[in-house]
Amino acid sequence: MSEDATGSITAADLGLGQDQLLQFYREMLLIRRFEERAGQLYGMGHIGGFCHLYIGQEAVITGIQHALQPGDSVITGYREHGHILAAGTSPVEVMAELTGRATGVSKGKGGSMHMFDVARGFYGGHGIVGATVPLGAGLAFAHKYREDGGIAVAFFGDGAANQGQVYETFNMAELWELPILFIVENNQYAMGTSVERASAETKLHRRGSSFRIPGKDVDGMNVLEVYGETKTAIDSIRAGKGPQLLEMETYRYRGHSMSDPAKYRTREEVDTVREEHDPINQLAELLKGEFGVKESALGDINKNVRDIVQAAADEALAAPEPAADELYTEVVA
Secondary structure (H helix, E strand, C coil): CCCCCCCCCCHHHHCCCHHHHHHHHHHHHHHHHHHHHHHHHHHCCCCCCCCCCCCCCHHHHHHHHHHCCCCCEEEECCCCHHHHHHCCCCHHHHHHHHCCCCCCCCCCCCCCCCCCEHHHCEEEECCCCCCHHHHHHHHHHHHHHHCCCCCEEEEEECCHHHCHHHHHHHHHHHHCCCCEEEEEEECCEECCEEHHHHCCCCCHHHCCHHHCCCEEEEECCCHHHHHHHHHHHHHHHHCCCCCEEEEEECCCCCCCCCCCCCCCCCHHHHHHHHHHHCHHHHHHHHHHHHHCCCHHHHHHHHHHHHHHHHHHHHHHHHCCCCCHHHHHCCCCC
C-alpha cells in the first residue's frame, strides 16, 4: 500500500460480525470458482469472443457492493463477471450469457463483456476503455435529477485512468456536485503495460485533486478495508458533499484476457501475491483466528459453491441458443 493507505482495520471497527464475514467469504469464493470454471469452458470452446477473468480481485467488488443500498447504480468495464454476480444476478444467468444462450441475463447477445441487469442496478459491462466514467456520471445525474437518494459507482482500470474523457467527467461531476463514487481498480497492468511505464503519476487516487475531488488509496486485497473506506466515501456523497475517488490496489492472477500469456511479469511475482496477499485466504485466516470458524466449515462453503457453479455450467450448456429473430430485438434505430 502507498503512504496514503489506511493501514490495518478490524471487523470490530466496522461493526461486522461472523455472519457478515462469512457472507463476504462465500461471495468472494463464488466469484473465484465461477471464473475458474469460465476459464475452463473457454478453453473447451463453449465461450467465444473475448473473456476477461476477475480472479484475484474479488475483494474489491464484494466490499463495495455491501456498502451500497438498493436503488444505487453500478457501471463497469469488460472485466465484469464478478460485478454482476455481486449485484445478485444468478450464476445460472451469468454462465448462460457467457455461453451465448437464450436464458442468459442479456439473452445470449451480450457475452462476456456486455451484460446488463438493470433490475439489480447493474448497468454493464462496457467494452470502450474509460467510457464507464462519463456514463456513470449520467447515472449520477439521473439520481440527482430524480431526487431518489441513489448514488452511482463508476469503475475503471489503471489503463483507463489516462483517458481524456475521465478528466472531462471529473470536472463536470464536481461542478454539478453529482452523487458519484469513482473506483480505479488498479491491478497493476493495463493489458500488458505496468502502471510505472504508462503513468507519470502512479498514485491514481490523486488524479481528481485538480478538480477538488477527494481521493484515497485502498488495499483492494483486503475486503474489510474496501468495505470500510467505501462506506465512508459513500456516506460523504449521500450527505451532498460531491464526488469521491477511491483507488483499489489489487492484482489479477490471470492474463488481461484468455488470449494473453502474461509474459510481461514473472511467475514468482504472481506466486508471491497469491501466497502473501490473496483476499480469500486473508479472510479465511481472520475467520479461523479471531472467530474460531473451523476449517471444515469453510470447506463446506467451498463444496457448496463448487456445486452451485457446476450446476450453473450444466444448466447453461443445456439451454438453447437465441432464436434468429432475437437479432432484431433491443435494437435502436
